[in-house]
Amino acid sequence: MISDARAPVRLPPLPGAIGPIRPRPRWLEFRLLGLVAVALVVGSISLGATVNGRFSLFDTQGLLIYIAALFASHAAQVLAGRRTDQILLPTVALLGGLSLLLMQRLPQDLVTQTLFGTRFGLAQVQLIWLLSALAMATTIGIVVRSDRWLRRYKYTWAAAGVGLLLLTFVFGMEINGQRLTLQLGPVSGQPSELLKVILVVFLAGYLSENRELLVEQDSRVGPLRLPPLPYLAPMVAMWAIALVIVVIQKDLGAALLFFGVFLSMLYVATARLSLVIIGLILFLLGSALMAMLITHVRTRVDIWIDPFADPLGAGFQVVQALHAFARGGLLGVGLGAGLPEIAGRPPIPEVHTDFPLAALGEELGILGVVAILGLYLVVVERGLRIGAAAADDFRSLLAIGLSLVIGLQAFIIAAGNLKVLPLTGVTLPFISYGGSSLLANALVIGLLLALSDKGVEPPPLPRVGSRWRRIGRRGAA
Amino acid sequence: MLGAGAARRPLGRTTVHVAIVLSVAFGLLAAAAGYWGVVKAPDLADSPNDAAVIAAGRTVPRGLIRDRTGKVLADNKRDANGESYRVYAGRQISQVVGYASATYGRAGLERSFDAELTGLAGDPVSDAFAKFGADRYDPKDLTLSLSWDLQKAAVAALGKHRGAIVMLDPKTGEVLALASTPTYDASAIANPDTAKATFEGLQGSADQPLLPRATLGRYVPGSVFKIVTAVAGLGSKSITPDTTFKQQPAAEKNGLLVDGYRVRDGHHPVTGSKALDLTGATEVSCNIYYALTGLRTGGANLVSYAERMGFDAALPFDLPTAASQVTNGQGKQPGGFTDDVELANASYGQAETFVTPLQMALVASTVANDGELMQPRLVTSMTGKRSGTRTIGPKSMGRIISATDAQSINTAMVAAVEGNLGQQFTSGAKVPGITTAGKSGTAQLGGTGEPHSWFIGFAPAENPTVVIAVIVEQAGRGGEIAAPIAGDLMTLYLKGGG
Numbered sequence: 001m002i003s004d005a006r007a008p009v010r011l012p013p014l015p016g017a018i019g020p021i022r023p024r025p026r027w028l029e030f031r032l033l034g035l036v037a038v039a040l041v042v043g044s045i046s047l048g049a050t051v052n053g054r055f056s057l058f059d060t061q062g063l064l065i066y067i068a069a070l071f072a073s074h075a076a077q078v079l080a081g082r083r084t085d086q087i088l089l090p091t092v093a094l095l096g097g098l099s100l101l102l103m104q105r106l107p108q109d110l111v112t113q114t115l116f117g118t119r120f121g122l123a124q125v126q127l128i129w130l131l132s133a134l135a136m137a138t139t140i141g142i143v144v145r146s147d148r149w150l151r152r153y154k155y156t157w158a159a160a161g162v163g164l165l166l167l168t169f170v171f172g173m174e175i176n177g178q179r180l181t182l183q184l185g186p187v188s189g190q191p192s193e194l195l196k197v198i199l200v201v202f203l204a205g206y207l208s209e210n211r212e213l214l215v216e217q218d219s220r221v222g223p224l225r226l227p228p229l230p231y232l233a234p235m236v237a238m239w240a241i242a243l244v245i246v247v248i249q250k251d252l253g254a255a256l257l258f259f260g261v262f263l264s265m266l267y268v269a270t271a272r273l274s275l276v277i278i279g280l281i282l283f284l285l286g287s288a289l290m291a292m293l294i295t296h297v298r299t300r301v302d303i304w305i306d307p308f309a310d311p312l313g314a315g316f317q318v319v320q321a322l323h324a325f326a327r328g329g330l331l332g333v334g335l336g337a338g339l340p341e342i343a344g345r346p347p348i349p350e351v352h353t354d355f356p357l358a359a360l361g362e363e364l365g366i367l368g369v370v371a372i373l374g375l376y377l378v379v380v381e382r383g384l385r386i387g388a389a390a391a392d393d394f395r396s397l398l399a400i401g402l403s404l405v406i407g408l409q410a411f412i413i414a415a416g417n418l419k420v421l422p423l424t425g426v427t428l429p430f431i432s433y434g435g436s437s438l439l440a441n442a443l444v445i446g447l448l449l450a451l452s453d454k455g456v457e458p459p460p461l462p463r464v465g466s467r468w469r470r471i472g473r474r475g476a477a
Numbered sequence: 478m479l480g481a482g483a484a485r486r487p488l489g490r491t492t493v494h495v496a497i498v499l500s501v502a503f504g505l506l507a508a509a510a511g512y513w514g515v516v517k518a519p520d521l522a523d524s525p526n527d528a529a530v531i532a533a534g535r536t537v538p539r540g541l542i543r544d545r546t547g548k549v550l551a552d553n554k555r556d557a558n559g560e561s562y563r564v565y566a567g568r569q570i571s572q573v574v575g576y577a578s579a580t581y582g583r584a585g586l587e588r589s590f591d592a593e594l595t596g597l598a599g600d601p602v603s604d605a606f607a608k609f610g611a612d613r614y615d616p617k618d619l620t621l622s623l624s625w626d627l628q629k630a631a632v633a634a635l636g637k638h639r640g641a642i643v644m645l646d647p648k649t650g651e652v653l654a655l656a657s658t659p660t661y662d663a664s665a666i667a668n669p670d671t672a673k674a675t676f677e678g679l680q681g682s683a684d685q686p687l688l689p690r691a692t693l694g695r696y697v698p699g700s701v702f703k704i705v706t707a708v709a710g711l712g713s714k715s716i717t718p719d720t721t722f723k724q725q726p727a728a729e730k731n732g733l734l735v736d737g738y739r740v741r742d743g744h745h746p747v748t749g750s751k752a753l754d755l756t757g758a759t760e761v762s763c764n765i766y767y768a769l770t771g772l773r774t775g776g777a778n779l780v781s782y783a784e785r786m787g788f789d790a791a792l793p794f795d796l797p798t799a800a801s802q803v804t805n806g807q808g809k810q811p812g813g814f815t816d817d818v819e820l821a822n823a824s825y826g827q828a829e830t831f832v833t834p835l836q837m838a839l840v841a842s843t844v845a846n847d848g849e850l851m852q853p854r855l856v857t858s859m860t861g862k863r864s865g866t867r868t869i870g871p872k873s874m875g876r877i878i879s880a881t882d883a884q885s886i887n888t889a890m891v892a893a894v895e896g897n898l899g900q901q902f903t904s905g906a907k908v909p910g911i912t913t914a915g916k917s918g919t920a921q922l923g924g925t926g927e928p929h930s931w932f933i934g935f936a937p938a939e940n941p942t943v944v945i946a947v948i949v950e951q952a953g954r955g956g957e958i959a960a961p962i963a964g965d966l967m968t969l970y971l972k973g974g975g
Contacts, residue, residue, distance in 0.1 A: 264495050264498075267491055267494070267495065268488055268491045268492055268495055269488070269491075271490070271491045311526045312526065319526060320528055322513050322517070322521060323521050323522070323524070323526070323527045323528055323529075324528070325510060325513040325514045325518075326513055326514060326517060326518040326520075326521035326522050326527075327518075327521075327522055327527070327528075327529055328514055329514050329515065329518055330514065330515060339528075340528045340529040340531075340532035340533065341532055341536075342528060342531050342532050342535065347528030347531075347532070348528075361510060361514065365514065366507075366510045366511055366514040366515065369506075369507070369510045369514075370507045370510065373503050373506055373507060376503070377499070377500065377503055380496070380499060381496070384492050384495075384496055387488070387492060388488065388489050388492055393488070396488050397488070400488070400492055400495070404495065404499070407499050407503075408499075411499070411502050411503065411506065414506050415502075415505075415506060415509075418506060418509035418510060418513065419509070419513075420505060420506060420509045
């Protein structure tokens, strides 16, 4: 809905809400999905051969359901006829498929859940989440044709996000010393996964609206040339929120992710390196302070500096992950042949959530790890490309922010697995076990798909004299 | 006033910057994966903390260890949880085979051959293909040159004494017995139910039963070291078998004056004023003759020949060994001696000289094998289901002295056991009906304690098939305690089919 009469702009014909559906073939996506299916079948046969000693699929039913769902998603998008990105889905589908194979070969009793009176094991629960995530991404990719609901209500979203955070602080369950999980009846979830999407939406809205001011106006503090100080308020607020997350939730990973996404979006929007440097300094100071004051954080840092100091105690998890990479070597030991069990358990505690990269590193080798890292870079590359081609700053920043969320999160947990950074409890997108993570990342992929379609409702015209800008002018005058 | 067009500044440049930073960060991750997966992999994969090593140790039954006749020395049992643990043939082999415990780690052969016994180590080719099979592990059974019967007899011979016995075949280096006392019950350490109590009890014991004395015990050698001096003297051509020292008979009464220190002897009544040659001096164990030989040979030659027989370094062996020494090497004189007094005393084994029983067996083995030293070894073959049998053949440590020189020492050592005067010292070492060579030692420890009782020797002297080194800690004279033990054990081996 365009209400600004002062700017007569000719609009392209809008597709109706339920217009005539013109199927549009997506051959690239089809071919890539075919490759993914072949790769997964080969992987499953390799797994079956190793574990059962038979030359057959390891878990025929689960794998076929997953591959069928991939092609169903593809078919739905063909029928919907949108010109959305064709590489994102196959890339993410391969990551999800690897996740399925990994969960199938881990002990199934790592996770059990009873749904509708049936007891499901690890791989089955993960498959259910994968299918839900796929459905979610596909639906959003097909249905969302307008960004008004995100753009207009950004402060509402931000408020909802803060509310969610507060709920977690108050009602969250403490697991392994971290207060991350919110339980609602039988369903539990980690709100920080959803929060990261909300954060990107809010930042995209805020930065796109105030970009010119942040770029073009200066306020001087001594020798430093800074953007107008009132506009730095959100940055300080973000810093505070990140610290609060660390203090109350003891969730280093989420804090690192939020702050990293915030700084990189700020840089993309303003091109001001000084802001990033100040932000980094603030973050390092905050981290150092936390490391000194909070035992949980200090332990993590100590383990990071020398996990081999106590290889069978505090450093056990990290050391065992490094051993897994070492056993894997360049080519890996093969799917199903790694992760030697000690007393019936995998050697790395929490391997399915925190250390899937180490497990895949052992079984697929460094080549496998590099390939997986490459897949994340492909996702980021598609997202950045979608951002670069978007119609306005909001959509650009939204796409860039969403892809950076995936990229940064993958980096943070992979770096924790490889002892490049202290270990934090964020999930490896699309691979780690867990519903919250899969659904939140599916939301990201769905939004990126929707954003990649240029034939949608055009962005609203810039609102000349928005509320924030008026305040800004008043401040500057 | 900002127009709609002017407001749009490209984001492309900064986006590319972020993309570059992220790509570099991911490159760093790939490098880290390479570091752990390739550079550090050899260290990590063999570490006892590696999950594969731990898991294999618990679930895969270790390879069996057998003696030279096929008797199983180390077997496996399963506990209530289905985890495998070790059971050993007896206490007699604990110092050799060691133990493998889930709690207390590994010792002995269980430690040195841990990778082979758990089946992790193999040749690169079969390892490369192992990943395609369901069974990753290929535990190898070890066959030892050790004789269970001889080992039992050796431990029984030492009885309640602390001590060690090494028996080996001089032609092949195969170790036949490697006894250390007191010994301990390795099965009780391997059994998860009794491990804690047993191990803590042993650790607190003053007798140090966990110490494998035959390989890690370092003792004052006393007169058995004279054989080293003879090897160095003949080898360096400083003496011949006929060399006599004019000043020797005269010094017997009041001792030989070396730089103000008197080297004394205890045998002069029986030889009187006769100047002794190599055989005569060895027969009566003449300290003065060997002190003079050592001084003429020189510290550099003495240490050099000792090192060629394995001194001053851990011996190449299947078990960890302590390094034996002629001197502590802190002196400025050739070879590291402080002065001629130390050199003279070391020449008959009473200075800063410390030796392991295994090292002294190698000295005797050098003489027995006509001057060529064979590397000692325990494991003669390894058999894996997948990799098949690999035989480990004999290996030479090099020729130390000529066969002629070795024969001269051989003759002297026969005289020490069988000669008219030698019989008075070491007749107990004689194998009935077989020419026996040997040298006893009575190592003075200073103070009032009883001396260590030593014997090294071999038989049959004409064609030696067994070498023995015996040390009994603080038991008295070598000829009285160690020599009869050696005689009995060589007799058992040569005649009793042990």
